[in-house]
Amino acid sequence: MDIIFYHPSFDNHYWVNALSRALPQANIRIWTRGDNAPADYALVWHPPVEMLKGRTLKGVFALGAGVDAILSQLKNNPDMLGESIPLFRLEDTGMALQMQEYAVSQVLHWFRRFDDYQTLKQQAKWQPLDEYEREDFTIGILGAGVLGAKVAESLHAWGFPLRCWSRSRKSLPGVTSFAGSNELSDFLHGTRVLINLLPNTPETAGIINHSLLEQLADNSYVMNLARGVHVVESDLLQALDSGKVKGAMLDVFNQEPLPANNPLWAHPCVAITPHVAAVTRPAEAIAFISRTIGQLERGEQVSGRVDRQRGY
Ligand SMILES: NC(=O)c1ccc[n+]([C@@H]2O[C@H](COP(=O)([O-])OP(=O)(O)OC[C@H]3O[C@@H](n4cnc5c(N)ncnc54)[C@H](O)[C@@H]3O)[C@@H](O)[C@H]2O)c1
Numbered sequence: 001m002d003i004i005f006y007h008p009s010f011d012n013h014y015w016v017n018a019l020s021r022a023l024p025q026a027n028i029r030i031w032t033r034g035d036n037a038p039a040d041y042a043l044v045w046h047p048p049v050e051m052l053k054g055r056t057l058k059g060v061f062a063l064g065a066g067v068d069a070i071l072s073q074l075k076n077n078p079d080m081l082g083e084s085i086p087l088f089r090l091e092d093t094g095m096a097l098q099m100q101e102y103a104v105s106q107v108l109h110w111f112r113r114f115d116d117y118q119t120l121k122q123q124a125k126w127q128p129l130d131e132y133e134r135e136d137f138t139i140g141i142l143g144a145g146v147l148g149a150k151v152a153e154s155l156h157a158w159g160f161p162l163r164c165w166s167r168s169r170k171s172l173p174g175v176t177s178f179a180g181s182n183e184l185s186d187f188l189h190g191t192r193v194l195i196n197l198l199p200n201t202p203e204t205a206g207i208i209n210h211s212l213l214e215q216l217a218d219n220s221y222v223m224n225l226a227r228g229v230h231v232v233e234s235d236l237l238q239a240l241d242s243g244k245v246k247g248a249m250l251d252v253f254n255q256e257p258l259p260a261n262n263p264l265w266a267h268p269c270v271a272i273t274p275h276v277a278a279v280t281r282p283a284e285a286i287a288f289i290s291r292t293i294g295q296l297e298r299g300e301q302v303s304g305r306v307d308r309q310r311g312y
């Protein structure tokens with residue numbers, strides 16, 4: 001079995017060595033320009049079109065959870081990957097725990113008013129503030145898939161009222177489920193902390209806009225852990241300036257790296273991390289990929305296949 005590997009920023013040699021240990025029966029090589037030799041599988045992130053074009057592969061694995069970049073490449077280059085070639089993405093592989101750490105720490109930061117205490121500290125003011133009540137701190141999770149469901153589970157342990165919004169109704173312990181565009185307004189009404197874990201699709205791009213933000217509870221908080229394209233940045237800035245939204249924690253942006261002149265950097269109510277909410281962990285990702293290739297080779301059911309029409 002032949003496997004080609006390409007990632008623009010990972011240590012490709014490290015990955016190929018680790019993959020070779022996990023799949024000793026496979027010949028795994030780093031793909032470089034001009035390599036047209038046959039391959040059965042391709043493991044990729046932002047691949048050059050020529051890497052995949054014209055190949056008859058048994059499968060392509062994206063080395064991350066979101067496949068928006070590869071699907072948008074496919075849109076512009078429809079012959080890059082034949083319709084019948086399955087595309088897979090990483091499901092969890094250590095990302096859920098990272099999302100849980102991120103979401104729980106930030107929700108607690110807001111709930112315990114550490115943002116307000118930081119402001120008071122800057123004024124050298126010793127001033128105990130009123131406590132927030134849990135029942136006023138409803139958390140709404142946009143997207144209740146692999147990562148959203150796990151984030152809900154970790155916040156459930158802290159006793160917050162929880163709700164989620166997804167395409168189909170979910171059954172998650174302690175979480176009120178809203179489904180479909182007809183129920184989005186009901187989901188937003190009373191939501192104090194909004195956590196975004198949707199995939200980037202034509203339906204979800206720009207979803208966190210003026211109209212959505214207006215429907216949240218007053219003094220709400222927004223956490224974007226999914227993709228920058230979900231947020232209309234000018235609408236979020238306006239909502240922060242008006243006080244409707246009290247704080248935002250953003251990991252992803254329309255333009256990455258976020259340009260130095262973007263007003264989000266300087267906004268006192270915005271916290272920023274550089275697209276690190278959940279990174280691909282080699283050991284777990286390689287275990288998932290090698291297990292899935294084994295299942296495919298044996299003709300078994302697999303998980304993680306992307307529905308190209310649906311867009312995730
Ligand atoms: N910031 C980071 O470091 C980072 C890391 C990993 C993943 N991500 C992002 O997180 C996203 C989610 O990952 P996942 O593994 O949980 O995905 P997933 O496919 O398991 O879950 C997606 C969820 O979104 C819902 N959804 C999709 N389209 C919808 C629509 N139109 N209306 C309502 N609900 C809709 C689905 O029903 C599902 O519940 C990824 O697509 C990726 O963009 C970001």
Ligand SMILES: O=C(O)[C@H](O)CO
Pocket residue numbers: 063064065066067278279280
């Ligand atoms: O989608 C993912 O896996 C992360 O956002 C890394 O890009």
